[in-house]
Amino acid sequence: MNYLNDVLLGVIEGITEFLPISSTGHLILAEHWLGTRSDTYNIVIQAGAILAVTLIYWRRLMELLFNWREPENRDYLAKLTVAFLITAVLGLIVKKMGFELPTTIQPVAWALVIGGFWMLFAERVADRQADNSTIFWRVAIAVGIAQIVAGIFPGTSRSATTIFVAMLLGTSNRAAATEFAFLVGIPTMYAASGYELLKQFTSGSAQSEDWTGLGIAFVVSTVTAFIAVKWLLGYIQGHRFTIFAIYRILFGGLLLTLAGLGVLG
Template sequence: MDFPVTDLFHVILLGIIEGITEFLPISSTGHLLIAEKLGLGARSELFNVGIQAGAILAVTVIYWQRIWQLLSQWKQPQNRDYLAKITVAFLITAVLGLIAVKLGFKLEEAVTPVAWALIIVGIWMLVAEAIASRLKDRSAVSWRVAVLVGLAQMVAGIFPGTSRSGSTIFMAMLAGTSNRAAATEFSFLVGIPTMYAATAYELLKAARHPAASPENWTDLGVGFVVSAIVAFIAVKWLLGYIRHHRFTWFALYRIAAGMALLLWLPSGS
């Protein structure tokens, strides 16, 4: 198969960008858009969702013991309760997200709205950290947390640049799960079925209309693998980092990146 070296390099770079940014609260969509503007090429929605699935696979592997515990010991009240809350958060995202997309509420992945999303959520993260630091340390996930995390994940899906992980982690922290590690775990576990479902949805669309959305499956495969490997490393690092550090630097980075986008690419060109 003819596979240009330049294109392969671009695909690997996109996989690396996705793997780093999917679970760090800095917006994978925003960084993939920047990569596109820098000349790495526009990719299909299936490609973008497919490499996101690679990152989700990495998190699945990292949390495999926790997932197995929840599923194999589901009869235990605390595990059954936790699984129910993951399910509710996922269903809120899936149902309301589909409705929003059908009604045309999803914003275009353009430079200006993504830049503003980076800035606004960055500021919100700083405020949320300050508020959460004053709350009693709680690891429990309440039903309110589950519902609000589902809503936050849906909002992140229709407002590019918001960051799914950033939105859900900080919503969980403000809603009652003030412990960063516990909020992050719930956010990531809710993201697993959500992103697998999004990938399956895009695959189904591609299968139904193959001529309308031709896909380079080699590109997708390479991007998927690279994203999975890099995301595994990034998430392992993040889980260690948040034990002793706040998300402050991620928030400041978002604000700086958003401002740079507005100044550097004001017209989106």
């Protein structure tokens, strides 16, 4: 791949990783025209998006860590920790079971479509509830489980799954649900990326990478994700997630059509 492809893939990863539209589906489509990427490449550009979200929530993270003695912060940290540990333990179990991700487009496309309708349903349920920013224990536990569900079924979108589980279980305030989902995602995705990257270096697979291209994609992914998430956090202050649900349904339908025509394998 030339460096323009690295820029394009960085942009796609940055926009789609944390918006509730599934990065997997978009990257599969991009790979069809831009070429298949290595596991190391996937991990590195995803790390760029994680870094962007870390920078956005840096003050919030520092507040939680340095003021952990405050009851409210201690309670929030405890729930973040439990959600992360649930994901970590279940993730290790899934790994030990030898679970393999789908390699064809149809499961991802169907997950996009079904997830879009599920988002529309969840929005209607949340609208009937009183506005609530509280992160309940049931929300923390469910978000931890939801991260694994999103990992097992590519196309569901980790952000969409966790945000809407939180909203359905009582954290009806979109901003509060999104913040918790993203904060849980930071250690989860760092841990997963670090684990996978270590495996790549240990096996020697990473030695053959074009690190200049990877560096370009990483930087572009970081900058693009920063802009995308900043925009999202402002957008949801006064809007529903409906636009993302409709987009998922249309995009998933497009992928299914292309697969049916034999354009995508």
